[in-house]
Amino acid sequence: MGAFAVRRHGLQRPGSPLQLILLVVVSSDSVVFGSIYVPCIEDPTLQFCVAAGYGILVVALLVAGFYTAAKDPSHPDAHKPKEDKVNATEGRKLGLPMCYSCGVYQEWRTEHCNDCNRCVQGFDHHCIWLNNCVGKANYRAFWSAMVLACLMLGTVVATSVGLLIESIVRSDVQAHLLHERLAGAPKELLPIFATLMLIINAPFCFLIVTLTLFHIALVWNRITTLEYIQLHNAYDRALDANSALPRIVDESGRAGKQFRPFPRSIDWVVFRPRRKKKKAGKISPAPEKKHTAQAKTTPAPLKDPAATALKSASEGTIGGFEDLGKAAKGEELTPPADPPSHPRFQCGAEGLDSKDVAKLLLTKIYQIETSKEPKPSSPPESQ
Numbered sequence: 001m002g003a004f005a006v007r008r009h010g011l012q013r014p015g016s017p018l019q020l021i022l023l024v025v026v027s028s029d030s031v032v033f034g035s036i037y038v039p040c041i042e043d044p045t046l047q048f049c050v051a052a053g054y055g056i057l058v059v060a061l062l063v064a065g066f067y068t069a070a071k072d073p074s075h076p077d078a079h080k081p082k083e084d085k086v087n088a089t090e091g092r093k094l095g096l097p098m099c100y101s102c103g104v105y106q107e108w109r110t111e112h113c114n115d116c117n118r119c120v121q122g123f124d125h126h127c128i129w130l131n132n133c134v135g136k137a138n139y140r141a142f143w144s145a146m147v148l149a150c151l152m153l154g155t156v157v158a159t160s161v162g163l164l165i166e167s168i169v170r171s172d173v174q175a176h177l178l179h180e181r182l183a184g185a186p187k188e189l190l191p192i193f194a195t196l197m198l199i200i201n202a203p204f205c206f207l208i209v210t211l212t213l214f215h216i217a218l219v220w221n222r223i224t225t226l227e228y229i230q231l232h233n234a235y236d237r238a239l240d241a242n243s244a245l246p247r248i249v250d251e252s253g254r255a256g257k258q259f260r261p262f263p264r265s266i267d268w269v270v271f272r273p274r275r276k277k278k279k280a281g282k283i284s285p286a287p288e289k290k291h292t293a294q295a296k297t298t299p300a301p302l303k304d305p306a307a308t309a310l311k312s313a314s315e316g317t318i319g320g321f322e323d324l325g326k327a328a329k330g331e332e333l334t335p336p337a338d339p340p341s342h343p344r345f346q347c348g349a350e351g352l353d354s355k356d357v358a359k360l361l362l363t364k365i366y367q368i369e370t371s372k373e374p375k376p377s378s379p380p381e382s383q
Contacts, residue, residue, distance in 0.1 A: 006140075007116035008079075008118075009071065009133075010069030010130045015131060016128065018115065019129065025201070026058065026061065026062070026152075029201065031056075031154050031188070032193055034051065034054075036190065036193050050155075050159070057151050058152060060144075064141050064142075065145045067141045068127075068134070068138045068141040070132075071132075073120050073136065073138050074119065075104050075119040075133070077104050078102045099119050101117065109136075110123065111123035117230070118312050121135055121137070122135045122136025122139065123135050124224045124225050127142070146211060150205070150212055151207045153205035160197045161198065163190060164191060164194040164198065210269050221269050225270060229266070230257045231343070234259075273304030
């Protein structure tokens with residue numbers, strides 16, 4: 001499938017490796033359970049009930065999983081030509097956001113899936129195990145598949161534990177059953193397979209049970225998986241900024257109850273990064289100052305050339321600029337020579353040497369002094 005091709009369902013090529021893993025686990029469990037576990041059950045009635053119940057669970061799980069993967073949960077207008085889209089006029093009137101990839105005006109909970117490159121109505125999440133999106137069209141089938149997977153894996157794990165304990169406590173009885181019902185089977189066959197089945201199925205059982213509890217909490221709060229992740233990110237930002245916590249919004253846009261994250265033991269299945277709490281620690285002492293090294297590395301402060309020139313002129317230390325010294329002392333000035341024509345004068349006094357700045361100051365001071373007019377004397381006030 002190309003980079004921008006649209007995936008209509010989970011059975012479309014290329015497939016996902018996780019789909020193959022699921023098929024291998026279900027098929028291997030069924031073979032081992034039917035060929036080894038069921039014959040080792042001593043009671044015929046219990047043997048029939050366990051075999052029939054497990055077979056029904058496997059068939060129902062395959063049907064629900066196949067339906068969830070094969071169902072197209074796309075928005076009704078996602079695959080239609082532009083002129084045949086139903087909600088185009090209504091979406092423009094309501095001011096709904098538009099997906100420019102699909103040309104669909106997105107109603108409430110309609111999202112574009114980047115993995116499938118399509119808009120999904122009632123989007124919940126993209127299931128990597130089924131290689132398909134879970135939305136409004138297949139969410140109930142997804143729920144059925146989760147519950148059936150919990151029951152099937154729970155049956156395998158419970159039966160493995162029971163037969164493993166029985167093979168240790170009643171090893172003679174189990175060895176007789178294996179010899180009678182599985183001709184030529186060694187007595188170590190049951191403990192080995194029970195241990196292997198327990199190691200393989202226990203992690204999957206824990207994962208699917210946690211996922212089911214997570215979706216039960218979602219349904220209880222009337223939110224989707226995507227909305228939970230967005231609300232949790234807003235919750236973390238609100239805690240960091242010490243602002244108001246987010247609230248759950250319904251279809252009408254009305255804010256409902258305040259959002260609270262689920263326990264970490266449940267929401268880890270969405271692989272969402274958790275906000276790290278800042279721990280207050282001890283303040284480390286300030287490092288000791290090394291005066292010798294600092295004196296070597298610290299550059300000398302820059303001197304103001306204008307102040308240096310004025311001070312040097314008043315002290316008579318700049319040769320040829322006695323008039324500037326007179327101006328600094330308040331004495332009478334003589335007309336100065338032309339100031340130095342230097343392009344750096346346009347940028348101020350930064351970077352000029354003391355003599356250039358002295359010439360510039362002398363010119364400015366003389367212009368100010370000569371422009372002053374004597375003030376007329378005010379007539380004496382009459383007594």
